[in-house]
Amino acid sequence: MIPHYIGDSTPDPGSTGLDNMDPWAHIIGGGLSGLSLASSLAKLGNLPGQVVVSEPNLDALVSKTFSFWFTAAEENFLKPEFSSDTWTLSTNDLQVTQQGSCFRYGTRTGRNVLEAALRAIDLHPQIRIVKEAVHAQPKASHCFDSRPCNIDSFELTQSFFGTEVLFDQPHGISQIGLMNEIQRITNGIRFIYTLPMGPHRLLVEHTDFVTTPSDFSILKDLNERYLQQHFDASRFRITRMETANIPMGFTHQSINWGTPLGARGGMTRDATGYGYRTIRYACDVIAKDLVKYNSIKPYRRFKMTDWADQLFLNLIKQRPDVIPNTLLQIANKMSPDRFAAFMMMRSPIDLIHMFRAAPVKPFTCALLGRYQWI
Ligand SMILES: Cc1cc2nc3c(=O)[nH]c(=O)nc-3n(C[C@H](O)[C@H](O)[C@H](O)COP(=O)(O)OP(=O)(O)OC[C@H]3O[C@@H](n4cnc5c(N)ncnc54)[C@H](O)[C@@H]3O)c2cc1C
Incomplete structure (x- = not known):
């Protein structure tokens, strides 16, 4: 489906493309959170007024x-299109394989999110998508701002480069390579993420957690080298x-133009970058309210999540050398379902389970600010 818009770009800052009518709700940005909110609103029947989603580039999704x-x-x-119950983490010396009982690791493509949202919005007479970049806070009873910070x-x-490849025969990989070959690099840590998307498709990503953004060309070359080493290029x-x-x-x-949404609204996890699940549920609650x-x-x-994530970020900044083994130890000691629940941070109890599994020294020293003692 080719993305389409109702309304055109306009030179007036803050314009809605709806002549002079101020909408009831104006959503700035039609990425994951903007479209999640719009599609949740679309499910709620007759709305108190018009809803406008301003997005200059729907295709980005x-x-x-x-x-x-x-x-x-x-x-x-959450509508995963592919999923697996098994995921692995590894360093050069150790590997942990986890198999979830209650949890699976799923993936949904941005294309699928976009098409489903457009279908829902198309059917709702009060919701419109306007192809425009907003340059000032629009006039509306409710403004939501999802522009990336x-x-x-x-x-x-978290810098990453993903290379998706299509095989002529099944690639034979069913496990998710969640964080493999985790290693310290100069300004943080690096790992390889491998995601089977059906029997013929595979996404390979080199990912860095770093103090300054990484050079994408280096990560791209690493993906290509990985693919050449593991598969026949033909x-x-x-x-x-x-x-x-x-x-x-x-x-x-x-500075937000209204209520911040998505990554801007703190809906992505500081320690991991995961945001899809939180964004979908949080936007659904916002729509209903x-x-x-x-x-x-x-x-x-x-608050506890923020505190624990900050501890982890401080450790990456101060002692990236201890991160690979710390992560492996946590994964090794936690049950797969608890690990999955912790990664999605479903409740503060998940955090307690993580601390019980984590090695005591790095986190205690991080708490005391004595990184040199680790
Ligand atoms: C490539 C990638 C992969 C990710 N993978 C995962 C994953 O596997 N799992 C997970 O949980 N999270 C993942 N995330 C993290 C998170 O879920 C995403 O960043 C998510 O897209 C955040 O949603 P958002 O609405 O905040 O931002 P976006 O989806 O980036 O939407 C923001 C939108 O605002 C628009 N915009 C910008 N300026 C203006 C303006 N002036 N006026 C109007 N519109 C404007 C942009 O064009 C954009 O479409 C990923 C992020 C990225 C970038």
Whole structure:
């Protein structure tokens, strides 16, 4: 399906493309969170007013894939297209393989998110997508701002380059390579992520958690080298590439045009960059509150999660050398389902299970700010 818009770009800052009518809700950005909110609103029938989604480039979503852990009860809402119950983590010396009982690791393509959202929005007479970049806070009863924050405000950055390849025969990989060959690099850590997307497709990503964003060309070369080392080059071709610099914490707050949404609204996890599950559920709650009460409570994370994630970010900054073994030890000691629940940070209890599994020294020293004692 080719993305289409209702309305045209307009030179007026803050314009809605709807002549002079101020909408009831204006969503700035039609990426994952903007479209999640719009499609949740679309399910709620008659709305108190018009909804506008301003997005200059709907196609951008097509170059992304979203992965997450889910339970059977969540499948219908989160809509994974591919999934596996087994994932691995490794360093050069150790490997941990986990098999979930309640949790599977699923993936949904950005194309699928976009097409489903467009179908829902198309059917709703009060919701419109306008092809425009907004340059000032629009006039509306409710404004939601999902513009990505400036990279200068990131505390650490998750930089990755993904290369998706299509094989002429099944590649034979069923496990998710979640964090493999984790190693220290100069300004953080690096690992390889391998994601089977059906029997013929594979996504390979070199990912860095770093203090300054990485050079994508280096990560791209590493993917190519990995593919050449593991597969016969005549058996696959590259079909898609994706790159990202995802925020891992922010050094300062951005100025929002209304309620912040998505990564801007703290819906991606500082320690991991995962955001899909939180964004889908948080936007659904916001949509329901908006229609029921004509007001919303901005999304808030658990304070304990922020605190623990900050500890982890400090460790990456100060002692990246201890991260590979620390992660392996946590994965080795936690049950697969608890590990999955912790990665999705479903409740503060998940954090307690993580601390019980984690090696005591690095986290205690990080707590005391004595990184040299580790
Ligand atoms: C490549 C990639 C892969 C990811 N993979 C995963 C994953 O596997 N699992 C997971 O949980 N999370 C993942 N994430 C993290 C997170 O889920 C995504 O970053 C998610 O897209 C965040 O949603 P968002 O709405 O905040 O931002 P976006 O989806 O980036 O949407 C923001 C939108 O705002 C638009 N915009 C910018 N400026 C303006 C303006 N002035 N006016 C109007 N619109 C504007 C942009 O064009 C964009 O479409 C990934 C992120 C990326 C970038």
